[in-house]
Amino acid sequence: MTTLILVRHGETDWNAARRIQGSTDIPLNDTGRAQAREVAERLREELEGVGPVVVASSDLSRAAETAQIIASTLGVAAPRAYRQLRERSYGVAEGAGVDEFRERWGEWAQAEVPDAESWAQVRQRALAGLQRAVRDARRATAPLGPTLVMVSHGALIREVIRHASAGAFPHEGERLANASTHTFLLERDRLSVRSYAAVPVG
Numbered sequence: 001m002t003t004l005i006l007v008r009h010g011e012t013d014w015n016a017a018r019r020i021q022g023s024t025d026i027p028l029n030d031t032g033r034a035q036a037r038e039v040a041e042r043l044r045e046e047l048e049g050v051g052p053v054v055v056a057s058s059d060l061s062r063a064a065e066t067a068q069i070i071a072s073t074l075g076v077a078a079p080r081a082y083r084q085l086r087e088r089s090y091g092v093a094e095g096a097g098v099d100e101f102r103e104r105w106g107e108w109a110q111a112e113v114p115d116a117e118s119w120a121q122v123r124q125r126a127l128a129g130l131q132r133a134v135r136d137a138r139r140a141t142a143p144l145g146p147t148l149v150m151v152s153h154g155a156l157i158r159e160v161i162r163h164a165s166a167g168a169f170p171h172e173g174e175r176l177a178n179a180s181t182h183t184f185l186l187e188r189d190r191l192s193v194r195s196y197a198a199v200p201v202g
Contacts, residue, residue, distance in 0.1 A: 119159060
């Protein structure tokens, strides 16, 4: 049994401007770094005394830097990065503003964007990345079971939540804020949601 805590990366300038990032490698801004420090301190308090902790992340810089801040605060090994934990690729929509996206392609969940990954592809990639990161973390902490903190991206984390909840969550009209945390339990191959944090779409 492994506890997974998925963390959305801190804010970037494109987040602040409400632009679609996808696989475009946009770094954290100062607000994002402050958010990373805040979530790191919260995790330090929550995970005190729970046993070994391993930190991992997407290989995109906004997630990797968030993870580095968390690992440093927790006093654990530097995070390992996984390409499979990247954000959904949005194809030609990357760089577009949210309003432009809706005007050109429609509502988020149903939009057909040229060259974008399908939601099914994102889910398959995300679950494969989770399993790989869990396997590596278990090897690193054997014989003890780890708590794995993984820093990733909004759309990918949403797909993991949908999978683990059989589509029950997140609710319509909810979004996952920067530096939010979402907790899962992996028992053999079964992933379940213990908690997730969402805010109304603004």
